[in-house]
Amino acid sequence: VAVKTFGWGIMGTGDIARRFAADLAFVPGAAIHAVLSRSVEKAEAFRAETGAKKAYHDVEAFLSDPLIKAVYIATPNSLHLAQSLRALRNRKPVLVEKPLAPSSPEAEVIEREALRQKSFAMEAMWTRFLPAVQAAKAHIEAGAIGDIRKISADLSYFRDYDPESRFFSRALGGGAALDLGVYPVSLAMFFLGEPDQVSGRWFSAKSGVDMRTEINLHYPSAEAELSCGFDRDGANHFLIEGTTGAIRLDAPFLKARRLTRYSLSARNSPLLGPLPEGDGLAGKLLSRLPSSLTRFLGRQVEHYPFPGNGLQFQAIAVMDALKAGETQSPIMPLEASVAVLRAVAIVLSRSPMPVPPG
Ligand SMILES: NC(=O)c1ccc[n+]([C@@H]2O[C@H](COP(=O)([O-])OP(=O)(O)OC[C@H]3O[C@@H](n4cnc5c(N)ncnc54)[C@H](OP(=O)(O)O)[C@@H]3O)[C@@H](O)[C@H]2O)c1
Numbered sequence: 387v388a389v390k391t392f393g394w395g396i397m398g399t400g401d402i403a404r405r406f407a408a409d410l411a412f413v414p415g416a417a418i419h420a421v422l423s424r425s426v427e428k429a430e431a432f433r434a435e436t437g438a439k440k441a442y443h444d445v446e447a448f449l450s451d452p453l454i455k456a457v458y459i460a461t462p463n464s465l466h467l468a469q470s471l472r473a474l475r476n477r478k479p480v481l482v483e484k485p486l487a488p489s490s491p492e493a494e495v496i497e498r499e500a501l502r503q504k505s506f507a508m509e510a511m512w513t514r515f516l517p518a519v520q521a522a523k524a525h526i527e528a529g530a531i532g533d534i535r536k537i538s539a540d541l542s543y544f545r546d547y548d549p550e551s552r553f554f555s556r557a558l559g560g561g562a563a564l565d566l567g568v569y570p571v572s573l574a575m576f577f578l579g580e581p582d583q584v585s586g587r588w589f590s591a592k593s594g595v596d597m598r599t600e601i602n603l604h605y606p607s608a609e610a611e612l613s614c615g616f617d618r619d620g621a622n623h624f625l626i627e628g629t630t631g632a633i634r635l636d637a638p639f640l641k642a643r644r645l646t647r648y649s650l651s652a653r654n655s656p657l658l659g660p661l662p663e664g665d666g667l668a669g670k671l672l673s674r675l676p677s678s679l680t681r682f683l684g685r686q687v688e689h690y691p692f693p694g695n696g697l698q699f700q701a702i703a704v705m706d707a708l709k710a711g712e713t714q715s716p717i718m719p720l721e722a723s724v725a726v727l728r729a730v731a732i733v734l735s736r737s738p739m740p741v742p743p744g
Pocket residue numbers: 397398399400401402403422423424425428429460461462463465483484485510512552564565
């Protein structure tokens with residue numbers, strides 16, 4: 387039986403566009419139908435490299451191609467709003483790179499347009515769709531750690547200061563919170579929902595965007611202490627502590643392939659518990675012990691391997707949703723993307739802290 391291929395159209399030819407194109411190899415029935423670039427040469431090079439059928443540099447021609455079943459927007463943050471609206475108005479479903487837009491009001495415009503067009507739109511918050519993250523969610527919903535009391539996560543990767551790059555450029559929608567912070571904030575809200583209150587502080591880079599941001603989400607009986615930065619490499623794991631145990635999405639949690647489960651006593655043990663800076667030597671030694679023994683001691687590792695970069699799971703979710711006639715993903719609804727940006731804005735609307743010495 388011939389399976390109909392689902393043709394993706396990719397806007398942008400940068401780093402993430404390439405990784406997404408590669409991961410489509412792991413999506414049954416998917417193909418890259420077309421790419422859009424500002425330059426004819428780049429579009430053609432990307433087409434040749436990825437095996438896409440068409441290379442466009444004119445956005446109207448790209449969006450009029452009937453064989454594009456969904457558009458993946460992989461351009462700098464500052465372009466997400468305009469390009470999403472354009473695609474939606476051409477009746478194309480959209481998967482928009484994170485963050486959905488540089489601000490929550492702009493993200494709300496996308497949400498309203500998708501509702502008006504009754505067309506599918508989703509932020510490409512791929513981490514929510516990873517098997518390890520889905521497993522953590524299932525464990526928690528099954529009561530494996532009791533009620534969540536605390537989430538702690540840092541996502542930091544050192545970057546050399548370059549005011550022209552999309553990381554530090556204000557015009558391109560730069561800053562650590564929009565590049566990295568949306569991951570821990572989105573994931574914390576995936577487990578805890580929208581907070582009652584948000585607090586935090588940020589430190590400025592020379593260009594005026596945030597170089598390091600700390601965001602705390604406050605719930606009636608839980609707290610999420612989250613941070614991100616370009617100023618150093620962080621431990622980059624995501625720890626969820628409950629009343630009867632804990633689960634850690636192991637580093638780097640944004641592409642988690644592994645999680646560790648802790649009983650309450652293992653969580654509180656200096657040897658078996660999760661260390662803030664990573665597991666170091668203790669973790670290495672523990673990983674050599676038979677799993678039956680560590681499980682007996684209250685610490686259990688679960689592996690969720692996948693090929694490629696992990697961007698395939700969100701693509702599968704988009705295709706499944708479209709097949710089911712849905713206009714949003716229940717795992718990453720637009721309202722939740724807006725809520726993340728609202729939390730980021732509460733912190734970034736404050737004056738920055740003086741940059742710490744050194
Ligand atoms: N999911 C993830 O893990 C992940 C990782 C990295 C980035 N992202 C997100 O993906 C988006 C793109 O990031 P990236 O790292 O792929 O960036 P990038 O390497 O700079 O690529 C962005 C692409 O957008 C196109 N573009 C159109 N107008 C542009 C403009 N005015 N300035 C610069 N580029 C423009 C360019 O393609 P043409 O020159 O061909 O037009 C460029 O190659 C961002 O929103 C980012 O937050 C997600």
